[in-house]
Amino acid sequence: GAGVSQSPSNKVTEKGKDVELRCDPISGHTALYWYRQSLGQGLEFLIYFQGNSAPDKSGLPSDRFSAERTGGSVSTLTIQRTQQEDSAVYLCASSLDQGMGGYTFGSGTRLTVV
């Protein structure tokens, strides 16, 4: 597609429920990244996919967080048993190669856990 598409744009969920956030990167971009942006905070790296390589999961904050990327394209970030501290904007980005030229970001998913 023309840009990075994320869905849903907003998600309100009850504490303890599981949620899935979707990212559709730019066609042909081999790298895909998930970041979390909490209120008033910077960007916190979560996970990085590069082609068919094993993902870099070093930023995932707990085992309740997981992500997959199917067919080297669409990615889903799953948060199990959501907690109030998971409330944040989740940003997805994609890039050519290893991202040395910068990333293209989606508009994000605003997650609110009540």
Add this chain to the structure above:
Amino acid sequence: AQSVTQLGSHVSVSEGALVLLRCNYSSSVPPYLFWYVQYPNQGLQLLLKYTTGATLVKGINGFEAEFKKSETSFHLTKPSAHMSDAAEYFCAVYSFGNEKLTFGTGTRLTIIP
């Protein structure tokens, strides 16, 4: 490991005044540096980047930044602020070791009419 520090989490300037947003980096190798802008309820948009070559980089919306190796800085400037420049600005450095961008904590720019 590479890192960036943005001085000033909030900056206010009058419309028409100079905009200066500060970014200092730490890198053991020649850095690739970026500035992104985030408007409310939107994702981040690339303003400009420095990889190699000319140290003065021009970006969109009249912004520019100068890479100064001796000062380990990559400050963002715009000669005359416009109301539409109100946003949050992030500086970032690319890490060749782990193939990721590391972002600063951001600077919120407010324009005073």
